[in-house]
Amino acid sequence: xxxxxxxxxARETLERYLKVKGMRRTPERFALLERVFSTGExxxxxxxxxxxxxxxxxxxxxxxxxTMQLFLDAGLVRRHQFGNQPAQYERSLPGVSKSHLHLVCxxxxxxxxxxxxxxxxxxxxxxxxxxxxxxxxxxxxxxxGRCQRRxxxx
Numbered sequence: 001x002x003x004x005x006x007x008x009x010a011r012e013t014l015e016r017y018l019k020v021k022g023m024r025r026t027p028e029r030f031a032l033l034e035r036v037f038s039t040g041e042x043x044x045x046x047x048x049x050x051x052x053x054x055x056x057x058x059x060x061x062x063x064x065x066x067t068m069q070l071f072l073d074a075g076l077v078r079r080h081q082f083g084n085q086p087a088q089y090e091r092s093l094p095g096v097s098k099s100h101l102h103l104v105c106x107x108x109x110x111x112x113x114x115x116x117x118x119x120x121x122x123x124x125x126x127x128x129x130x131x132x133x134x135x136x137x138x139x140x141x142x143x144x145g146r147c148q149r150r151x152x153x154x
Contacts, residue, residue, distance in 0.1 A: 007037045017074040032067050042088040105144035
């Protein structure tokens with residue numbers, strides 16, 4: 001699904017989730033959803049809070065954290081913990097978002113997504129007795145090219 005079609009699908013998913021759970025449709029939830037789905041990058045909650053403030057939309061930090069948990073439960077974001085860094089999130093849509101690898105530099109902390117359809121298909125399509133898999137995540141830790149070049153110069 002193309003990026004411009006992700007936000008309407010995400011809105012629909014959130015609407016459905018809130019209705020089923022009997023939760024309110026607050027403007028903050030939908031403003032945060034729009035901001036989350038406007039980027040294809042991983043993000044920290046603190047950066048999301050700052051971005052909302054820069055756009056002139058004040059949302060308390062506790063509201064943002066609570067909304068991220070709601071989005072997690074609804075399948076609209078995935079939470080990642082790369083090494084000892086704070087948690088990062090990325091947008092996700094059930095049945096739409098593709099599984100991918102995360103290359104994590106242990107020196108600078110940068111994270112790069114890589115699609116390897118053979119590997120992710122082998123992991124995600126695997127059948128496990130008594131378990132239904134929805135997605136998979138694989139983290140590969142190492143040193144990025146930028147850090148390698150910097151270390152070679154030193």
